[in-house]
Structures are given as C-alpha cells and as structure tokens.
Amino acid sequence: MAPVTMSDVARVAGVSVMTVSNVVNGRPRVSAETRLRVLEVVADLGYEVNLTAKRLRAGRTGTVALVVPRFDHPYFGELAGRFATLLGEKGLHLAVEQSGASREGELSAVSHARLHMYDGVILSVVGLHYDDVDRLRTDLPIVLLGEQVVPERFDHVMMANVEGARLATAHLLERGSRRVAMAGGTPSGPSTGASELRSEGWRAAHRDAGLEPPEDLLVPMPDLEAATAHRVVAEALARARERGALPDAVFAVTDQVSLGVRAALHDAGLRVPQDVRLIGFDDLGLVQHVPPGLSSVDPHNGWIVERATDLLLSRIAGSTEPPQHLVAPASIAARASTA
Amino acid sequence: MAPVTMSDVARVAGVSVMTVSNVVNGRPRVSAETRLRVLEVVADLGYEVNLTAKRLRAGRTGTVALVVPRFDHPYFGELAGRFATLLGEKGLHLAVEQSGASREGELSAVSHARLHMYDGVILSVVGLHYDDVDRLRTDLPIVLLGEQVVPERFDHVMMANVEGARLATAHLLERGSRRVAMAGGTPSGPSTGASELRSEGWRAAHRDAGLEPPEDLLVPMPDLEAATAHRVVAEALARARERGALPDAVFAVTDQVSLGVRAALHDAGLRVPQDVRLIGFDDLGLVQHVPPGLSSVDPHNGWIVERATDLLLSRIAGSTEPPQHLVAPASIAARASTA
DNA sequence: GGCGAAGGCTTTATCGATATACCTGGGTGC
DNA sequence: GCACCCAGGTATATCGATAAAGCCTTCGCC
Numbered sequence: 001m002a003p004v005t006m007s008d009v010a011r012v013a014g015v016s017v018m019t020v021s022n023v024v025n026g027r028p029r030v031s032a033e034t035r036l037r038v039l040e041v042v043a044d045l046g047y048e049v050n051l052t053a054k055r056l057r058a059g060r061t062g063t064v065a066l067v068v069p070r071f072d073h074p075y076f077g078e079l080a081g082r083f084a085t086l087l088g089e090k091g092l093h094l095a096v097e098q099s100g101a102s103r104e105g106e107l108s109a110v111s112h113a114r115l116h117m118y119d120g121v122i123l124s125v126v127g128l129h130y131d132d133v134d135r136l137r138t139d140l141p142i143v144l145l146g147e148q149v150v151p152e153r154f155d156h157v158m159m160a161n162v163e164g165a166r167l168a169t170a171h172l173l174e175r176g177s178r179r180v181a182m183a184g185g186t187p188s189g190p191s192t193g194a195s196e197l198r199s200e201g202w203r204a205a206h207r208d209a210g211l212e213p214p215e216d217l218l219v220p221m222p223d224l225e226a227a228t229a230h231r232v233v234a235e236a237l238a239r240a241r242e243r244g245a246l247p248d249a250v251f252a253v254t255d256q257v258s259l260g261v262r263a264a265l266h267d268a269g270l271r272v273p274q275d276v277r278l279i280g281f282d283d284l285g286l287v288q289h290v291p292p293g294l295s296s297v298d299p300h301n302g303w304i305v306e307r308a309t310d311l312l313l314s315r316i317a318g319s320t321e322p323p324q325h326l327v328a329p330a331s332i333a334a335r336a337s338t339a
Numbered sequence: 340m341a342p343v344t345m346s347d348v349a350r351v352a353g354v355s356v357m358t359v360s361n362v363v364n365g366r367p368r369v370s371a372e373t374r375l376r377v378l379e380v381v382a383d384l385g386y387e388v389n390l391t392a393k394r395l396r397a398g399r400t401g402t403v404a405l406v407v408p409r410f411d412h413p414y415f416g417e418l419a420g421r422f423a424t425l426l427g428e429k430g431l432h433l434a435v436e437q438s439g440a441s442r443e444g445e446l447s448a449v450s451h452a453r454l455h456m457y458d459g460v461i462l463s464v465v466g467l468h469y470d471d472v473d474r475l476r477t478d479l480p481i482v483l484l485g486e487q488v489v490p491e492r493f494d495h496v497m498m499a500n501v502e503g504a505r506l507a508t509a510h511l512l513e514r515g516s517r518r519v520a521m522a523g524g525t526p527s528g529p530s531t532g533a534s535e536l537r538s539e540g541w542r543a544a545h546r547d548a549g550l551e552p553p554e555d556l557l558v559p560m561p562d563l564e565a566a567t568a569h570r571v572v573a574e575a576l577a578r579a580r581e582r583g584a585l586p587d588a589v590f591a592v593t594d595q596v597s598l599g600v601r602a603a604l605h606d607a608g609l610r611v612p613q614d615v616r617l618i619g620f621d622d623l624g625l626v627q628h629v630p631p632g633l634s635s636v637d638p639h640n641g642w643i644v645e646r647a648t649d650l651l652l653s654r655i656a657g658s659t660e661p662p663q664h665l666v667a668p669a670s671i672a673a674r675a676s677t678a
Numbered sequence: 679g680g681c682g683a684a685g686g687c688t689t690t691a692t693c694g695a696t697a698t699a700c701c702t703g704g705g706t707g708c
Numbered sequence: 709g710c711a712c713c714c715a716g717g718t719a720t721a722t723c724g725a726t727a728a729a730g731c732c733t734t735c736g737c738c
Contacts, residue, residue, distance in 0.1 A: 053694035
C-alpha cells in the first residue's frame with residue numbers, strides 16, 4: 001500500500017538508487033543486463049516516479065496552470081479545452097483552477113500557483129485591478145488573458161473588443177436595423193472591462209454610419225449571466241413596449257447574455273430575426289444550435305490560445321524578450337438570427 | 340528574480356531556517372521579538388512557501404484533482420464549479436484536468452495525478468473499462484464518478500440513470516405522447532454506459548405503461564455532441580417524414596443532445612411543444628433559456644458533489660471503511676418544452 | 679543553593695529523485 | 709610498462725521545508 005520508491009526498487013534489484021534512476025530515465029552507462037533486471041523489478045513492484053520529488057530537484061513539473069474566473073462558463077470551458085490540446089501536443093499537462101472572478105480569488109489562485117506547483121500560469125484577469133496585477137511577483141512565467149489594462153511588464157493577449165463590437169453593430173446597421181440595443185452595455189466611462197470596451201465599439205459603429213449612438217438603448221446588467229440577462233431584458237422590453245419604442249436589433253455583450261436575450265424575446269412574443277435581429281459575442285459552440293441559430297462575433301480563440309501558449313512556453317524556456325501585448329483579430333459569424 | 344527560500348529569510352534575519360519555519364507556521368516557542376523580525380524580513384523579501392517541498396515532506400498539498408473527460412462540456416463545467424466551491428469551504432483547492440474521454444487519456448491522467456501532485460482524485464470515468472480501473476494502484480485516495488460499472492474496492496457515486504430516464508419517458512407518456520423517440524439511445528445490450536442505461540429506463544417506462552418499447556424510435560449517435568445530434572436527428576426526421584411516421588416526443592440522452600434535437604426540430608419546422616415534446620437529461624443551467632425552455636432530468640449534482648467530496652475527504656483523513664457505491668436521486672425539471 | 683522545568687533557538691535527519699564526482703577493472707596507445 | 713581512457717557503477721550532496729531531538733539560559737520552588 002505504501003508507495004513504492006526508487007530505493008525499494010534498488011534494494012530488490014541489488015543495485016544503487018542512482019542506477020535505477022538511470023534505467024528509468026533511459027540514460028546510458030547501464031549494461032543491458034542490469035537494465036533488464038531493474039525494469040523487471042520496476043514492473044513487479046509497480047514503481048512510478050514521484051513527481052513531487054522530481055520537481056523539487058529539477059525545478060519543473062511539466063504542468064502549467066490556467067486560472068479562469070469560473071468553471072461553469074462555457075467560454076472558459078472551450079478555452080481550457082483548446083489549451084489542453086495544444087499544450088498536450090507540446091508534452092505539457094494543463095491544470096485548471098478557478099479564481100471565483102473576485103479579487104481575493106484571483107490573488108489567492110495566483111499566489112497558490114506561484115507556489116511552484118506549476119511551471120507557468122495563464123491567468124484570465126477579471127477581478128484584479130491594475131495595482132493588484134502590478135504587485136504580482138514574477139519568478140514564475142505568467143501570461144495574462146482578458147480585457148483589463150495590465151502592466152507593461154507582463155505578456156498579455158486580448159480580444160479585439162472594440163473592433164468586434166463595432167463589426168457586430170455595423171453588421172446589424174447594414175442589414176437595415178435602426179434601433180440597435182446593447183444588452184449588457186454600459187454608459188461611457190473609463191474603459192476597464194469587456195463591457196465598457198464593447199460599448200465603445202457599439203458607439204463607434206453608429207458614428208461611422210453617421211448616427212448618434214442611442215444611449216437610451218443601452219441595457220446595463222449587474223452581471224453577465226444568462227439568467228440575469230433573461231430577467232433584465234424582459235423588464236426592459238416591457239418598458240419599451242409601453243413607450244412604443246421597441247428595438248429592432250440587439251447586440252449582446254456576450255453569448256451568455258445573448259442566450260438570455262433570446263429567451264426574453266421569445267417570452268415577449270418577438271420573433272428572431274423577423275421582429276428583432278440578435279447577435280452575441282464569443283461564438284460559443286452552442287449558440288449555433290439555439291434556434292434560429294445565433295450570430296456572434298468570433299473572437300478567434302484559436303489564435304489567442306496559440307499566441308498565449310507560445311508566449312508562455314518561450315518564457316518557460318527562459319526567454320527575456322520584452323513583454324508582448326497582442327490583440328486577436330475578430331470577425332462575424334453570421335447566422336439566421338441576423339438574416 | 341530567483342525564488343526566495345526559507346534559508347534566504349533565515350540568513351537576512353540572522354536566525355536558523357527552523358525558526359523561520361516556526362514563525363511562518365505560527366508554532367510556539369519563538370519570542371515575540373524574533374517573530375516580528377522574521378515576519379518583517381518575510382514581507383521585505385516577499386517570501387512564500389514552496390508547496391512542492393512542503394508536499395514532499397508532509398505528504399500533502401491541500402489540492403485535489405478532478406479529472407473530467409472534457410473541459411468544454413457544460414456539464415463538467417457545472418460539476419467542477421460545485422466541487423471547487425465545496426472544497427474551498429473545507430480549505431482545499433481544486434485543480435481540474437482533462438482526460439480526453441479516451442482510455443489512454445484517463446490512464447495517463449490518473450497515473451499523472453497518482454504521482455502525488457495531489458492529495459486525492461475525483462475521476463469521472465468514461466473511457467476506461469472495468470479492467471483498466473481495476474488495475475489502478477490505490478495509494479492515493481480516489482473517488483469515481485460516472486456510469487460505468489467499477490470494481491468494488493473503489494468509492495463510486497453515480498446518477499440514477501435508469502430511474503431518471505424512466506421518469507422522463509413516463510413524464511412524456513403521461514402528457515399523452517405516444518411515439519416517444521430517444522435521441523442518443525442504443526439498442527439493448529450490455530449496460531456499460533449512460534446511453535445504454537438510459538435506454539433501459541426508456542424501455543421500462545413504456546412497459547410500465549403497458550406499451551411495447553418502439554425500438555425503431557431509438558436514434559443512435561456516434562457521440563453526444565450537440566452538432567452531431569443536430570445532424571443525425573435532422574436526417575432521422577427527414578426519413579420519418581417520408582414514411583409519415585414522425586415522433587410526437589423526444590427524450591434526449593443528455594441536454595447537449597437535447598440542444599441539437601431542438602435545433603433539428605426547428606429546422607424541420609416542427610414546434611416545441613405543440614408538435615413535438617422534448618426533454619433532456621442533466622438539467623444544465625442553460626437549457627432553461629433555450630426557447631421555449633427545455634425540460635430535463637435533474638440528476639441532483641449538488642448531492643453527487645457533496646457525497647463525492649465527503650467520501651474523498653474521509654479517505655484522505657485515513658478512513659478504511661468499506662468502499663461505498665452511491666446512487667443519486669433524480670427528478671424532473673418540467674418546463675415549457677413538455678407542457 | 680541546587681535541581682527540574684520551561685522557554686528559545688539550533689542541529690540533524692528526512693521526504694524521493696538526480697547531478698556530479700568518484701571508483702574499479704580492463705583495454706589502448708606509444 | 710606506464711599513463712590514460714572508458715564502460716559500468718556507486719557514493720555524496722542537494723532541492724526546500726519540517727519533525728524530532730538537543731542545547732543553553734533563566735526561573736521557580738522546596
């Protein structure tokens with residue numbers, strides 16, 4: 001029951017621990033005969049290396065961590081899946097940790113990860129402020145994802161928030177929509193998060209089309225859950241209907257929100273796209289299966305994951321290049337909801 | 340840049356490493372004065388314990404692993420979120436790893452986890468066969484989740500597959516449906532996975548109602564992705580329409596499949612629930628927002644997570660109780676899709 | 679005043695694996 | 709015949725933290 005160690009194998013095989021290590025790691029300088037005997041004992045006893053010990057000595061585990069705000073958001077699930085696949089090809093393992101989208105959670109997750117369980121960390125920044133991030137020590141390779149403005153000294157990969165939102169809104173305006181609401185939008189202010197940046201894109205598209213951004217069609221939300229969007233948008237629609245001022249299109253700040261909006265529209269008896277066009281952001285795999293097929297902004301997650309992985313791996317390899325700040329391209333995945 | 344170790348702190352503070360350890364861990368036998376000085380140096384240098392070393396010595400990291408087949412399935416995302424919350428309350432961290440739903444992937448994930456990076460493992464079994472599981476060494480606490488039959492000697496928590504499927508099908512039959520298709524169902528055979536077990540439940544409900552299970556209404560699928568379901572069901576509907584034998588209800592083996600079925604029904608111009616009733620399995624948070632609101636079997640994930648956590652924690656604490664095999668209750672979450 | 683106890687700290691051994699230096703016996707070169 | 713090389717191993721130190729035991733002082737108490 002007690003774990004089998006190298007010295008157990010060594011004792012049984014009648015050789016030194018070092019020889020066992022050499023055999024197990026396929027190093028030269030061991031006679032074929034000895035090698036065979038050791039391997040036999042290894043199989044017999046069911047020996048496996050203790051990664052913890054190996055790590056302590058070697059300084060690496062072959063595992064990197066991805067810290068996401070929440071496990072139960074499909075967006076992060078998709079992201080994690082991509083990272084796992086890509087890292088797997090490079091011979092590394094991925095462990096995912098949840099930060100809870102709160103400042104404390106992320107701080108604790110990073111400090112925990114920092115504690116050398118992993119060779120590197122990909123941190124999806126949501127709750128942390130500039131100063132918090134700035135305070136992170138960096139004896140561990142870190143790549144940041146997310147929409148916050150972060151200190152220069154970190155590698156950072158982000159989505160094209162403004163541009164993606166601009167494309168989405170323009171897509172709706174081009175198709176003839178004139179009252180384009182933004183679900184999860186926020187009034188002008190400091191550009192600190194996805195919601196603010198995407199609202200900027202929504203404004204830009206209006207101005208590009210020679211229109212004044214209709215600020216009354218911004219529908220702010222306390223969070224970006226589907227359930228919240230469902231509720232908030234239902235209320236907003238009821239009010240708009242009273243005033244006889246229904247929107248003819250909705251740009252949802254995320255696909256999760258888009259899902260809630262879709263549900264609220266359905267409840268209100270409004271058809272998509274005949275009465276209201278709808279487009280989201282993230283291009284989650286599932287939205288194409290939500291009737292009638294929801295359009296979305298494709299943030300090119302594949303690109304993001306590749307770049308972030310490259311950056312992390314080169315840092316792990318010891319690169320001291322100046323930190324990079326990359327922005328992914330964005331494009332429209334047009335489906336029936338904006339036809 | 341190089342990580343700060345205890346001996347760095349010790350040197351600067353002019354004490355022994357052991358004293359630093361005692362201060363950091365709040366052990367007695369250190370004068371208030373020394374304690375203060377050490378803490379100052381700790382803050383100055385930004386020292387943090389090296390968990391790897393601690394682990395090697397103490398035999399525990401305070402982190403447990405959850406191994407799931409895929410990161411990008413909402414079901415596992417929800418599950419992971421629940422585990423993280425619950426374990427967090429108990430002072431433990433959760434790291435999630437992906438096995439890739441393949442035999443090799445799960446074996447490698449378990450062997451990797453076994454290698455003492457974690458204090459315990461919750462393994463969601465999908466690709467492994469009985470023999471593979473049986474071959475696992477068990478010097479690390481393991482709790483199994485999932486629908487496979489597993490060796491007695493492991494703790495195991497599973498869903499009420501047969502019963503849940505029976506309830507769902509009965510729910511449809513009670514509402515007057517008479518041609519209840521099963522999307523993702525499989526012909527009678529050895530009960531090795533969720534699909535087989537749930538098909539058994541579908542049969543049982545028919546027999547309970549005095550009906551012969553309509554085996555021609557089983558729609559098998561190569562995998563349980565929404566996209567696959569969308570495609571396969573679309574084809575099945577086309578064939579059924581030709582024969583003039585459309586179903587009047589569908590029980591989908593999972594909510595992912597249910598989503599694909601919903602899309603296929605929409606494409607075929609069939610209304611839910613007027614033309615076809617629809618119910619899934621898993622009660623994912625998102626299905627209530629998919630128009631018109633999809634019914635589902637609630638597998639009581641909260642219960643599963645609590646039991647699994649309890650079992651794991653008590654194993655970690657050293658319990659040698661006989662292994663437990665638990666089955667969660669199941670109930671129907673009725674929504675508009677089966678009204 | 680002497681002796682045990684307790685406080686405050688340091689030393690030593692250890693977790694499991696591995697890099698490095700070191701040892702031994704038989705060729706090889708010249 | 710002597711120095712040197714090399715294959716095949718072994719012995720030692722080390723990664724960072726910690727349990728356990730050891731070593732001085734100082735203090736209390738009979």
